[in-house]
Amino acid sequence: MIELHRVWKTYEVGPVKIPALSDVSFQVLRGEFVVLTGASGAGKTTLLRLLYRDEVPSEGDIEVLGTALTRLKPSAVSALRRALGVVFQDAKLLPGRTVYENIAFVLRVTGTPRREITARVFDALRAVGLSARAQSYPAQLSQGEAQRAALARAIARKPALLLADEPTGNLDDVMAAEVLDVVKDIWERGTTVVLATHQARLVRVLRRRTLVLEGGRLVKDEG
Amino acid sequence: MLGFLISEAVRDCRRAGRVAASAVLLIALSLVALGGFWVLSANLGYAVAEWRDRVRIIVYLKRELSSVEATDLRERVEALGDVASVAYVGKAQALSALKRTLGTNASVLDELPANPLPASLEVTPAPAAATPEGAHALIERLQRLPEAEEVAGGVEWVERLAQWRRLLNLAGAGVGAVLGLAAIVTVTTATTLVLHARRQEAEIMRLVGAPESAIRLPLLLQGMMQGLLGAGLALVLLVAAYRVVGPRVEPLLTLTIGLPRLEFLPVPALAALLVAGTVLGGLGGVLARSGRDR
Numbered sequence: 074m075i076e077l078h079r080v081w082k083t084y085e086v087g088p089v090k091i092p093a094l095s096d097v098s099f100q101v102l103r104g105e106f107v108v109l110t111g112a113s114g115a116g117k118t119t120l121l122r123l124l125y126r127d128e129v130p131s132e133g134d135i136e137v138l139g140t141a142l143t144r145l146k147p148s149a150v151s152a153l154r155r156a157l158g159v160v161f162q163d164a165k166l167l168p169g170r171t172v173y174e175n176i177a178f179v180l181r182v183t184g185t186p187r188r189e190i191t192a193r194v195f196d197a198l199r200a201v202g203l204s205a206r207a208q209s210y211p212a213q214l215s216q217g218e219a220q221r222a223a224l225a226r227a228i229a230r231k232p233a234l235l236l237a238d239e240p241t242g243n244l245d246d247v248m249a250a251e252v253l254d255v256v257k258d259i260w261e262r263g264t265t266v267v268l269a270t271h272q273a274r275l276v277r278v279l280r281r282r283t284l285v286l287e288g289g290r291l292v293k294d295e296g
Numbered sequence: 297m298l299g300f301l302i303s304e305a306v307r308d309c310r311r312a313g314r315v316a317a318s319a320v321l322l323i324a325l326s327l328v329a330l331g332g333f334w335v336l337s338a339n340l341g342y343a344v345a346e347w348r349d350r351v352r353i354i355v356y357l358k359r360e361l362s363s364v365e366a367t368d369l370r371e372r373v374e375a376l377g378d379v380a381s382v383a384y385v386g387k388a389q390a391l392s393a394l395k396r397t398l399g400t401n402a403s404v405l406d407e408l409p410a411n412p413l414p415a416s417l418e419v420t421p422a423p424a425a426a427t428p429e430g431a432h433a434l435i436e437r438l439q440r441l442p443e444a445e446e447v448a449g450g451v452e453w454v455e456r457l458a459q460w461r462r463l464l465n466l467a468g469a470g471v472g473a474v475l476g477l478a479a480i481v482t483v484t485t486a487t488t489l490v491l492h493a494r495r496q497e498a499e500i501m502r503l504v505g506a507p508e509s510a511i512r513l514p515l516l517l518q519g520m521m522q523g524l525l526g527a528g529l530a531l532v533l534l535v536a537a538y539r540v541v542g543p544r545v546e547p548l549l550t551l552t553i554g555l556p557r558l559e560f561l562p563v564p565a566l567a568a569l570l571v572a573g574t575v576l577g578g579l580g581g582v583l584a585r586s587g588r589d590r
Contacts, residue, residue, distance in 0.1 A: 125503070151507050179501075226504075
């Protein structure tokens with residue numbers, strides 16, 4: 074499903090080189106739930122951005138869903154991303170559209186046939202327990218609901234792999250638990266999940282395979 | 297997908313608000329200017345063509361000719377070359393023609409003691425000679441006829457009319473180009489504002505794997521819609537101006553250049569204006585997109 078081989082990522086700011094990832098290698102198998110953890114600045118977000126090809130590695134090879142990302146043409150990036158679901162710390166919902174429209178919009182721009190859209194939007198909303206909020210605007214949602222709406226948007230296209238970057242970072246414990254329950258549900262339905270978090274308590278609660286990053290290096294792979 | 301792209305483009309137009317409205321107005325103004333000059337130029341063109349067909353050289357004769365002499369002279373003139381036709385107009389015929397022209401005032405001619413009008417030959421040059429140089433050469437040959445008293449006519453003024461038309465075309469193209477450029481800049485600005493407003497949307501679209509066409513096409517469509525709207529507005533304004541101004545200037549045109557009525561633009565020209573507006577708008581949309589890509 075995911076394979077990284079000796080991946081390095083260095084940002085250059087003028088003459089200064091800032092290493093974000095150093096010699097990272099690991100594999101994630103189909104159906105796994107992997108937690109990526111480490112302090113802020115450890116390289117979690119950079120690693121996820123490499124996985125959805127928002128960044129390219131400075132060195133090393135990455136394969137996601139059988140596609141070698143290092144040599145991927147820019148024109149093929151959109152095809153890769155259509156097979157992924159991505160959620161972020163901020164839900165990134167479009168403020169001028171309702172929850173329903175936010176999800177339908179993504180389905181439409183990725184070429185889902187029009188007649189399937191309503192059913193798929195409500196399937197996704199049911200999966201995250203948000204059917205009743207379909208006509209609400211993002212400003213009318215709690216942060217937990219907004220994050221669940223973002224998850225619904227990510228899974229509406231039935232992705233094989235869900236990448237979640239600090240999805241509970243802005244939430245209190247109750248809301249975080251709700252969002253985690255939704256992520257676990259998604260995983261139990263067969264989607265491979267990679268979840269990045271800096272919250273140690275979450276890692277303990279989840280009790281899944283955990284990759285620990287420190288200063289851009291993978292220092293632990295346990296569970 | 298096309299329906300979605302169009303609905304997004306409409307949404308973008310609404311977002312651009314006043315700037316989009318300004319762009320539509322500027323496109324309309326540039327096309328009104330272009331269309332207005334086009335109407336004038338086309339009508340001058342009709343007048344030039346009409347007058348080219350009606351160019352006559354009049355050879356005033358020293359005296360009235362008998363029918364045998366007139367036939368002989370006609371044959372000699374036809375043999376000069378570059379002549380399409382020759383007609384002999386006797387003194388009485390000339391007087392009748394003048395009476396017809398004067399209409400109700402023709403009675404003044406009855407007061408004359410004698411017919412003062414000379415007999416003449418009306419020479420129609422062949423199409424090849426209907427140029428200033430050709431007409432000059434023909435006039436020189438006609439002046440050498442022993443029966444000729446005076447030779448009048450030529451095509452210089454028709455050529456001047458044609459020159460005015462060329463000048464009008466140039467001015468129309470110039471004004472249209474300047475306004476068209478301003479329209480492109482305004483559409484670009486409107487589209488850039490929309491781009492700014494939908495930056496987050498574009499980011500999300502890219503993250504979920506929307507094809508670039510789904511991100512870029514609404515911008516192009518937005519520009520094209522503004523262009524088409526501006527062109528439509530321009531056509532409405534042109535038709536309105538034609539309806540209001542046309543009847544007022546027609547008598548003047550008839551008197552000066554002999555056009556019976558002011559013609560409006562033909563359908564292909566109207567279609568060309570619509571296409572021009574759409575292209576102007578589309579160009580603005582494309583340029584804004586390039587700016588974002590940088």
